[in-house]
Amino acid sequence: MLTVSLHGIKIAAPHGLYPEEQVLGNKFEVDVDVLLATITDSPLPFVDYTLINSIVAGVFLRPELLLEKFVHQIHTELKQHVPDAIKIKVTVRKLHPPMAGDISYAQVYYEA
Known part of the structure; x- marks a missing residue:
C-alpha cells in the first residue's frame, strides 16, 4: 500500500455559521491522505499534489457554512479525479x- 499525503494546506475564507464569520x-x-493499492516502476498510478491543492482551494471558493460540507465535497472531487484510490x-x-x-x-x- 502507498499513502500520498498533503498536510497543512492553509486557507483563509469567509465561511462559518455565524454572520460575523x-x-x-x-x-x-486541510489534510488529505490518499491510499493506493500498490507501488510500481511506472509513473502511474500517482497522485498529483497540485491537483489535491487545486481541489481544496476550489471547494473553499464556494459558499458553505459547515466543515462537514467541506470534507464531503473535497472527498467527492478527489474520488472523481483519483479513481484508483x-x-x-x-x-x-x-483554527481558533x-x-x-x-x-x-x-x-x-x-x-472512505
Whole structure:
C-alpha cells in the first residue's frame, strides 16, 4: 500500500455559521491522505499534489457554512479525479473558532 499525503494546506475564507464569520472570515487547515493499492516502476498510478491543492482551494471558493460540507465535497472531487484510490481521508480544521475559551481548532474528518 502507498499513502500520498498533503498536510497543512492553509486557507483563509469567509465561511462559518455565524454572520460575523462570513464577514471577518476564518482560517482553515486541510489534510488529505490518499491510499493506493500498490507501488510500481511506472509513473502511474500517482497522485498529483497540485491537483489535491487545486481541489481544496476550489471547494473553499464556494459558499458553505459547515466543515462537514467541506470534507464531503473535497472527498467527492478527489474520488472523481483519483479513481484508483482505495481510501481517501480528508481532515478540515477551523483554527481558533470564535467561541469562549482558548481553543486551537475545531476539526471534522471523513474517510472512505
